[in-house]
Amino acid sequence: MNGEITFSQAIREAMSEEMRQDPNVFLMGEDVGVFGGVFGVSAGMLDEFGAERVRDTPISEAAIVGAGLGAALMGMRPIVEIMFADFVTVAMDQIVNQVAKARYMTGGKADVPLTIRLVNGAPGSAAAQHSQSPEAWFMNVPGLKIAIPATPSDAKGLLKSAIRGQDPVLFFEHKMLYGSTGPAPEEEDVTPFGQAAIRRAGDDATIIAIGGMLPVALDAAQQLEQKGVSAEVIDPRTLVPLDVDALVASVAKTHRAIIVHEAHRRAGPGAEIAAILAEKAIGSLDAPILRVATKNAPFPYNPDLEQFILPTVSDVVEAVEAVVNYRL
Amino acid sequence: MISPPNPVELYRRMFLIRQFELRAIHERRGGLIPGFIHSCVGQEATAVGACAALRSDDVITSTHRGHGHLIAKGGDPRYMMAELAARSTGYCGGKGGSLHIADFDLGILGANGIVAGGIPMAVGAGLAFQMRGEDRVALAFFGDGAVNEGAFHEAANLAGLWKLPVIFFCENNLYGEGTPQHKQAPIRDLALRAAGYGFPGVIVDGNDVMAVYDATREAVERARRGLGPTFIEGKTYRYRGHYEGDPMIYRSQEEMDRWRQRDPVHRWRQRLRSDYDVNDEVVRDIEAHVQQQLDEAVAFARASQPPPPEAALAGVYGDSHDGRVF
Numbered sequence: 001m002n003g004e005i006t007f008s009q010a011i012r013e014a015m016s017e018e019m020r021q022d023p024n025v026f027l028m029g030e031d032v033g034v035f036g037g038v039f040g041v042s043a044g045m046l047d048e049f050g051a052e053r054v055r056d057t058p059i060s061e062a063a064i065v066g067a068g069l070g071a072a073l074m075g076m077r078p079i080v081e082i083m084f085a086d087f088v089t090v091a092m093d094q095i096v097n098q099v100a101k102a103r104y105m106t107g108g109k110a111d112v113p114l115t116i117r118l119v120n121g122a123p124g125s126a127a128a129q130h131s132q133s134p135e136a137w138f139m140n141v142p143g144l145k146i147a148i149p150a151t152p153s154d155a156k157g158l159l160k161s162a163i164r165g166q167d168p169v170l171f172f173e174h175k176m177l178y179g180s181t182g183p184a185p186e187e188e189d190v191t192p193f194g195q196a197a198i199r200r201a202g203d204d205a206t207i208i209a210i211g212g213m214l215p216v217a218l219d220a221a222q223q224l225e226q227k228g229v230s231a232e233v234i235d236p237r238t239l240v241p242l243d244v245d246a247l248v249a250s251v252a253k254t255h256r257a258i259i260v261h262e263a264h265r266r267a268g269p270g271a272e273i274a275a276i277l278a279e280k281a282i283g284s285l286d287a288p289i290l291r292v293a294t295k296n297a298p299f300p301y302n303p304d305l306e307q308f309i310l311p312t313v314s315d316v317v318e319a320v321e322a323v324v325n326y327r328l
Numbered sequence: 329m330i331s332p333p334n335p336v337e338l339y340r341r342m343f344l345i346r347q348f349e350l351r352a353i354h355e356r357r358g359g360l361i362p363g364f365i366h367s368c369v370g371q372e373a374t375a376v377g378a379c380a381a382l383r384s385d386d387v388i389t390s391t392h393r394g395h396g397h398l399i400a401k402g403g404d405p406r407y408m409m410a411e412l413a414a415r416s417t418g419y420c421g422g423k424g425g426s427l428h429i430a431d432f433d434l435g436i437l438g439a440n441g442i443v444a445g446g447i448p449m450a451v452g453a454g455l456a457f458q459m460r461g462e463d464r465v466a467l468a469f470f471g472d473g474a475v476n477e478g479a480f481h482e483a484a485n486l487a488g489l490w491k492l493p494v495i496f497f498c499e500n501n502l503y504g505e506g507t508p509q510h511k512q513a514p515i516r517d518l519a520l521r522a523a524g525y526g527f528p529g530v531i532v533d534g535n536d537v538m539a540v541y542d543a544t545r546e547a548v549e550r551a552r553r554g555l556g557p558t559f560i561e562g563k564t565y566r567y568r569g570h571y572e573g574d575p576m577i578y579r580s581q582e583e584m585d586r587w588r589q590r591d592p593v594h595r596w597r598q599r600l601r602s603d604y605d606v607n608d609e610v611v612r613d614i615e616a617h618v619q620q621q622l623d624e625a626v627a628f629a630r631a632s633q634p635p636p637p638e639a640a641l642a643g644v645y646g647d648s649h650d651g652r653v654f
Binding site for chain 2: 094165
C-alpha cells in the first residue's frame, strides 16, 4: 500500500495507468477534458493524454455510448462517462439493445471491451433527475456487468478490471464517495468481479451494503456493537456478477440478512438479493430478509424531504434490531 | 483507390440478393425459417452499388432489412440461410436470426432490429479508424424512418463535428413500416438533413447501381482524405411488405406497378447488353449459377443441426462468468 488516496483520485489513477500502458484505451464524455469532469475526476488528464484520448463530446448520450460500442468492436477499449447516471435514459437503446447484446446475438463472436462510467447518488438537493441510483434497471439485462465500488481501492481495482475485460461494464460511482479516502492499492492491484468483501465480521446479522451505503452500514454496525449486537457487513462490489456464495455463507453464520442500498426500494438490487437468499438460504434464516432503501418517491429538491426518503444509519440500526429481536 | 466495379459482378450480386430473398420467403412459407423476414426485394442496387465502393477492410452497419447489405459486403448465402433457419451453422449460431446477422471478418458489424440503432456504432468504428490513423471508412445503411430517430441526429452531429470517415447511406424506400415517408417528415429530400450537421447530402437514383456506386465512391474518397462524412440518399422502393405477411393496405397497386418499371435488377440486365456488350448467354450462366448457389444454401441449412439447448446460455459474456452468474 502507498498511503491514502481519495475515491476520485483512485478512478483517475486507474484510467491514467491503463491509458499509459494501452494506446487503445481512451476516455470520452461531456466535459471530461477541459473541464476535467464535472466532479473533477479526470482533472489533468487532458494535459497528459491530449484531446484525442480525453475527448469532450457534445451532450449526446446515445452517440457517446454507441460510438463507444463501435470503437470497442474495432479493437479500442473506450471508457465513456455519463455525467449523471440519470442521463443514461437517453442512451438506453444503445446500452440495452446494442451494447448488452452485441456479443450474444452475433453468436458470441463480438468482444465488447466498453466501460461506461456513471455518476449516481444523493443527497445534494439535485432533485429528481440528478440523484438517482439506477443500477437495478440494468440488472435485468443479460450481457451487462455492473460494478459499484465503495472504497478507493475497489474503485481503482474494479475499474482496471473493467477496462481490461472483454465485456461491457456499467461502473457506478457514488458522488458522495468521491472525497472519501482509503488505502491506495498498488498499480497492479486489479479487483476481480464477482468477489464480495467482508468489511466487518460479525455473528448476529449480515448487512449487505451496496456502493454509497457502505459507510452508512459501517456506522450502523459500530452503533450496534455498543448495544451488544455483532453485525457483519458485506460489500458485494459487483452486482453482476454477484458473489452469491459469499452472501449465502455469511447468512449461514448470522441467520439474518439486511440489504442496504440507495436505489429505490421497489425492485431495487435488494429485491434480487433477497430473492436469491430466499432460494438458497431459507433454511439458515431466523428472521425475514429486510431491505433498507430509498423510499418509493422521486428525489425531492427540499433537503429535509430528500433526507426523509434516503436510508439512514438509524434505519439500518432499527432494521438489524428488528431481525435480531424477531421471534417466530 | 479501388478499381471500377465489374458490371457483370454487379449484376451477379443484385441477382443473388433478389433470388436469396425470394428463396427465403419461399422457405419461410415451407416452414424452414421460424422468424420474421423483412425483404429488400426492389432495393438491390443501393446495397450492391454502395458496397462496391468499399474495400474489404471497410465496415458497414445494417438494418432490419439487411440481407442485401450482407450479401453485397460478401456474406455467404449458406451461413445466412442457415441462420434464418436457426441452425448452429448460421452466422450467429442460430441465436440472432435475420435481424442480427454479423460477420466481423467481412466488416459486417450487424443487421439491427432497432431503427437507427446501428448508426452510432458506425460512427464509433469511424472514430477508431481516425484515432489509429487508418484510412478505412464505416458506412451505415438505414432507411427513411431512421432519420427521425434521435440516435441518427446525435450520431450525425458527432461525425460531422469530428470529421469522421463515415458514410450515412439512407435507403429512402418511401415507407417507414406502413406509413409513407411524407407523413413522417416535413421534407421529401432527406439528404437535406446533412446540412445541419455540416457535411454534404447527395441524392441519387437508388435503383441505378452505377449511380449509387459513383456517389458512394466519391463519399468514400472524401472520407479517406479526412474530409468527413457524406449523407447519401438513394431513392428506391420496396416491392414487398414491411415484413412478410404485411397486408400492404397502405399503398396502391398503381404505385407499385410504376416502381416496377424501374426495377434495378432488370434495368442493369438491359444495360449489360446495351452498354457493356455482355451477351445473354453470360447472363444466363450467372443466373443459373446463382440458383445453384441458393439450392446449396438451402440444402446446407436443411442438413445443419439446430444448436443444442445449452447454447442458449453461452456467449452472454466473454469469460468464465458465462451462464454461471445468474
